[in-house]
Amino acid sequence: MPLQVEPVPQPVWLTPEQEELLETAIVSILRPQAVGSLEFAEQLSRKLAGPAAPKPAAAAPSSLAPAVEALGISSPGGEAVPAVPERAPNFWFNVNAELVIYGATEPDAQVSIGNRPIRLREDGSFSYRFALPDGQYSLPIKAVATHGDMRQTRLSFRRDTEHTGVVGTHPQDPALKPPAPENIP
Amino acid sequence: MAGYLALVLHAHLPFVRHPEHPRFLEETWLFEAVVETYIPLLRLLENWRKEQLPARLCFTLSPTLCAMLRDPLLQERCARHIDDLLDLAEKEVLRTTFDPATQRVAQFYEERLQATRDFYLKHHCDLASRFRAAQDSGQIEIITCAATHAVLPLLADDPPAVRAQLAAARDEYVRCFGRLPHGIWLPECAFEARLEPLLAEAGFHWFLVDTHGLLNSTPPPRFKTFAPVFTPHGLGVFGRDPESARQVWSRHGGYPGDFRYREFYRDIGFDLDFDYVRAHLAAPERRGFTGLKYHAITGPGSDKKLYDRAAALDAAATHARHFLDARATHCAQVHPALDRPPILVCPYDAELFGHWWFEGPEFLDALVRLAARDNTIRLITPGDYLAAHPINQMAMPSQSSWGEGGYLKVWLNESNHWIQPKLRAAQQRLTAAVNHAPRPLPELQRRALAQAGRELLLAQSSDWPFILRSQSSPEYARNRVLNHLENFSKLLSQTENQTIDLDFLSTLEARNNIFPGLDPHWWRE
Numbered sequence: 001m002p003l004q005v006e007p008v009p010q011p012v013w014l015t016p017e018q019e020e021l022l023e024t025a026i027v028s029i030l031r032p033q034a035v036g037s038l039e040f041a042e043q044l045s046r047k048l049a050g051p052a053a054p055k056p057a058a059a060a061p062s063s064l065a066p067a068v069e070a071l072g073i074s075s076p077g078g079e080a081v082p083a084v085p086e087r088a089p090n091f092w093f094n095v096n097a098e099l100v101i102y103g104a105t106e107p108d109a110q111v112s113i114g115n116r117p118i119r120l121r122e123d124g125s126f127s128y129r130f131a132l133p134d135g136q137y138s139l140p141i142k143a144v145a146t147h148g149d150m151r152q153t154r155l156s157f158r159r160d161t162e163h164t165g166v167v168g169t170h171p172q173d174p175a176l177k178p179p180a181p182e183n184i185p
Numbered sequence: 186m187a188g189y190l191a192l193v194l195h196a197h198l199p200f201v202r203h204p205e206h207p208r209f210l211e212e213t214w215l216f217e218a219v220v221e222t223y224i225p226l227l228r229l230l231e232n233w234r235k236e237q238l239p240a241r242l243c244f245t246l247s248p249t250l251c252a253m254l255r256d257p258l259l260q261e262r263c264a265r266h267i268d269d270l271l272d273l274a275e276k277e278v279l280r281t282t283f284d285p286a287t288q289r290v291a292q293f294y295e296e297r298l299q300a301t302r303d304f305y306l307k308h309h310c311d312l313a314s315r316f317r318a319a320q321d322s323g324q325i326e327i328i329t330c331a332a333t334h335a336v337l338p339l340l341a342d343d344p345p346a347v348r349a350q351l352a353a354a355r356d357e358y359v360r361c362f363g364r365l366p367h368g369i370w371l372p373e374c375a376f377e378a379r380l381e382p383l384l385a386e387a388g389f390h391w392f393l394v395d396t397h398g399l400l401n402s403t404p405p406p407r408f409k410t411f412a413p414v415f416t417p418h419g420l421g422v423f424g425r426d427p428e429s430a431r432q433v434w435s436r437h438g439g440y441p442g443d444f445r446y447r448e449f450y451r452d453i454g455f456d457l458d459f460d461y462v463r464a465h466l467a468a469p470e471r472r473g474f475t476g477l478k479y480h481a482i483t484g485p486g487s488d489k490k491l492y493d494r495a496a497a498l499d500a501a502a503t504h505a506r507h508f509l510d511a512r513a514t515h516c517a518q519v520h521p522a523l524d525r526p527p528i529l530v531c532p533y534d535a536e537l538f539g540h541w542w543f544e545g546p547e548f549l550d551a552l553v554r555l556a557a558r559d560n561t562i563r564l565i566t567p568g569d570y571l572a573a574h575p576i577n578q579m580a581m582p583s584q585s586s587w588g589e590g591g592y593l594k595v596w597l598n599e600s601n602h603w604i605q606p607k608l609r610a611a612q613q614r615l616t617a618a619v620n621h622a623p624r625p626l627p628e629l630q631r632r633a634l635a636q637a638g639r640e641l642l643l644a645q646s647s648d649w650p651f652i653l654r655s656q657s658s659p660e661y662a663r664n665r666v667l668n669h670l671e672n673f674s675k676l677l678s679q680t681e682n683q684t685i686d687l688d689f690l691s692t693l694e695a696r697n698n699i700f701p702g703l704d705p706h707w708w709r710e
Contacts, residue, residue: 098280098458114282119275129280129461137283 102127188516196535197247260310328368375586385418398585399424411527505551601650634705644669
């Protein structure tokens, strides 16, 4: 939630006439805790702050215990899995995967990845990342020289993921405060 | 017509300009606001003008913001920031190739940033001139505020300090917009009675106070916040409509909290591999926001759905309809008690629209279009209202501010009280120096005293005590206050001892180059 205000009780300094009008025409008076430039300045000040103390990206879920217990009986392959000796409430684990496609050609060549033109560095090199969720993918990469010569390659990838216990994918950085309401000032 | 609606969008950022560094984290505040708020709002104005929609709005553009928007160094750095963001968005479209749903959001950012870049370059990076053109064409009324957004009641013990804040603001406004300002936004809506003659003396015609500032006027206002009052010196005073404020700002039920809107805190600057985003961060040594965010608010938990732009636009249109209907109902309720249509004054931070509330500009767009179609609520500026309704009750508003507590607590408390004695001592020292200086001032002495005045004005900004109170990272705010006061003190000592260091003076003039027309005699008593 990007905005916060704190309700404040109806002011007591109103005259009866004012209160009557407010009752008929105004639902309630709320005192914004941080409004206008306050609100913006508060956000700005947050940006000045250094990373918070490492916190779990996702709180240790209550589903962790039964999941571990179930796996403790037998693994999918039928072998026993050692029981987790002690549940660490703040332990967490996030894993993500990306591809890096990099290469080089003549600096004035036209290069595309996945049929989308890309920018080359001054020396003709390039480096681009690709998020790689589970699935099977192929990626055409093409370079066309100024005189028309063309070279093309097609790369294929597959990703399969199996988790044991709760493994998150996001956020990647432990310094990030999870964007839960209690972490929003 | 059921009544008037005055939308007042207050645009302000503290003066942050560091030519001594090739990149500076806090300058990003301006660049983000340009990309996310000012350009989207200007593009709205441009569209409304082409379609001849009656969209009469009021903007505050603070003098510090005007100076930064017109500064060539910051313009160049802002253009570089936009180029960098666009480069990142292009990379993101490629990076999300195997995730089509996310790629659609990335493509949305790429197209939006391309349009932002085109707009910025088409207008030669000068957004202040676009606001000026919108005012000159009759679309908007632009008002000013105190020179560096100082909380004026905290300066009221020293009238020259208030006079200088008002004179510098007026001077910057004339330089930027080619005319005198009629209205003034009192920083943090902070008012007390001693300001009133000084505001009149500076030539202002009207200002705003928070709801309780008007309701507690002496005598009480007959029409509450539904009509302005005139002060003894003839300034119009408008009070904030509390209900419309609540509908936008409320934590529970406020429009920007709708689950369909974009989530502010989920940003690829935090989510993605640090090595990847590092080059695009304002401070490459630590994570920060990039402005590319892929998730909707979704709900109170940390699991967020992908941002659905169409659903978010539907929410903005629905909220605009609700907002307008609520205002029309409200006006219809109170109209019989008034001798003219009521006015609902709705001041908001401009930066709310687009930066905080990403779909805020689309909400405004829908609101303006619905108001033009319905013809039940007429958009008006406070200045226009006073021209149409020049007879109003006489009353003096009470001391008040907005923010927690309603009485300056945010800007004067145990976390920042040390600032005030230092500011006051500096102010009195400058007044004494100007009082005893020869007239006309010798050029070098004039330059030194003028720069001392700039340093003092910059130290008086309300942004520093606010950031100090938040305690999130008070170092920058504390250093800004102390550095400006140190510069001030050196300049005054050199002036008094007739040992002005020309290199030192020139360096400060180049670095803190705001208010080129500043006159030290503004501080004369």
